[in-house]
Amino acid sequence: MRLNEVSDGAVVQVVDLDAPDTLRERLLGLGFVPGQTVVVGETAPLGDPRVYIVGRKVVTLREAEARRVEIKPADFIPLAMANPGRYVVVALSGGHRFRQRMANLGLQEGITIEVSYNRGAISLLVESGGRVVIGRGQAKRILVKAIGGAPR
């Protein structure tokens, strides 16, 4: 799969670069190395280019350049894209306050959650047994990893 083929918000992992010398070295210098996780950001109003988040760097690529990056879906996805199932929270990307708020809900790195449904807002069960509903905006900032197992 190529980086230009995935939709906004996807989390992917770089597999290979199929680019001429010139472009390859530039992409490598920006952090597009095999194994690197890339979060796909928003597309520009006119449909091209698009924002990609590599580590903490925010980089823009046109479709022509993104096409050169071979990718696979990452192990981690934002909670906002999670289908019902069991997940481990991998990262909370936000400031101190966001993390605090999530901790109050029982959401911390390393805990297991179970998504019951995802229709814009996401309803999930946390380890301690409580049911939590999270808005899409916040769910975008929570990275989770699927661990299999059918929902209870």
Place this chain on the structure above:
Amino acid sequence: MTIKVALMGNPNVGKTSLFNALTGARQHVANWPGVTVEKREGTVLHKGFRIHVVDLPGIYTFGSKSIDEQIARDYILFEAPDVVVVVADAVNPEQGLYLLMQVLELRADVILVMNAVDELEKSGAQLDRYELEKHLGVHVIPTVATKRQGVSELLNTIVHVFKSKPVHLPVKFRYDEEVEKRINELEEESSSKCENLNVPTRWLAIRLIEGDDVVKWFCDIPFQLNEEEKKRLGLLIAKSRYDHINMIIREAYSGGLSSKRLPLDEAIDHVLTHKYLGIPIFFAIMYLIFSFTFEVAQPLADGIDASIAYLAELVKASLGENWFSSLLADGIISGVGAVLVFTPNIFVMFLGLGVLEETGYLPRAAFVIDRVMYALKLSGRSFMSLILGFGCNVPSILSTRAISDPRERLVTILVSPFVTCSARLPVYILLAGLFFPKHAGSMLFLMYSASIILAALSSVLLNKVLFKGEPVPLIMELPRYRKPTVLGLLNYSWSKGRHFLQKAGTIILAASVAIWFLGSFPPGDIENTFAARLGKFLEPIFKPLGYDWRTTTALIFGMAAKEIMVSTFSTFYSTEGVEFTEAMRNAMDPATALSLMFFVLTYIPCFATIAAIRSETQSSKWTAVSILYGLVIAYGLAYLVKVVIGGWVGT
């Protein structure tokens, strides 16, 4: 004693702020020889040493793939700076450390600056500089360039590194077995192939694998490396570097560096690059910059204009009417005035542009509008510059300094005279009002549309001819939003604006005096001046377009400034008892008038613009290309309009 220091780093890491903090106002802005890339140099005295700092273009890799990279690499290789300072962003250190690792393969006398440590601490993370020093084998200085924090320590360290060199060999990072094996082979090969090699063979071998053509400077015999091998080993090298960097970061950072982006940045980006709001916001900001440049600064410009006119009157009144007072008043004082009158607009424009650049909006603007410019083989970065041209081409050309790609910058500079500036408006209004009284508005609209189409077509054409139609790449970073500092803004507009005054000022002044001379000699009858004679001499050339010598002379004066054409028309067409407008109506038909409007749109914009092109491209060749291109298009287009419209009206 002088210490030559090269400042390197990724774009947007605060390298320029650090440069300003190091050198203060003692800096010099010019271009690197032969290219439209800005070169900043400055000197600071410290502990009895003259520290001469050169700010290299911001780059991500120490390679040769872009002109920026070539400039930086060639400077480090061939200008032999005594100390290299690599600036990295403390909050986003990976890519900066990547560049550092590439530099460390070449030389060891490097200092690493970790800038913006205050932002890092605000995010709750800490950086252990000694841990970094241990891993990288270089001095590490944490700084906050905008607050001058760490600057004196950096200066001390520069002196220290200069005095104590050579200390040790470059730190050797080991790559995968396969890569190391190939590096060894290439190293052996190079010792036989290359004579008097004064760079580390290991560095050369790695550069070879990474596909750098630098090797041709050192070795006569080519190496055998196929594309597939370069790609595979190149990826392995990059991967090992990042693995190593990530390891170092884990060791040297404590606290929350794992948190991704700042939520506030994300929120602002969401609005500024929004699907529906992004473009309206972009145009609103463009409008603000535009009105800031041309309206807020206008009273100042008018004030200067009025003072110059008053001064000229004063000189004439006190010296009497003679050629000397005329030279002084109409030639020199007006010439200086012609330069000065631009200053408020230019400094205000750079102030506005500085705010956009320092806050980090500029790359967002380019991102939002890029699709449009991509169709013209440019990128979103040139849009802003071209829009400014509707006010005046001079600030438009100067603002291309914010465009990082030199090819794109050159094309933008060459295209920008076609954007019809406000000085051409009085000529359009006069001609449209006289010859198309019922459709004057539509005619103005036609001129503005033609201007946009011409600029667009020209940029595609120039790109095709000059650069084989390759689109300018747009791989850019959206930096964190920052609060601009007053000092930073003043520095930005002063250093860039001053450059115009120095370089363009002399050309404008000389041209103004020349035009004064042509228009005033020999004294007496205006129809007998050199300008009028020149107009008569050139009349045959313009015969096919239907322009008489009066119009031709007006076009000559129009090279000084377009608005002068209106007064030239009134001077030359006025006769006893007949309004000049009436005389003009008799002298031209509407088709000729329309063709004249097109001619005015496209031929030499004005001396100030020519001077700006000359000072920004630093090339007489490109200046000549711009002038000739404009003239050819003007003549061709005017002729076409004359024939087509003339024929159409005739039938």
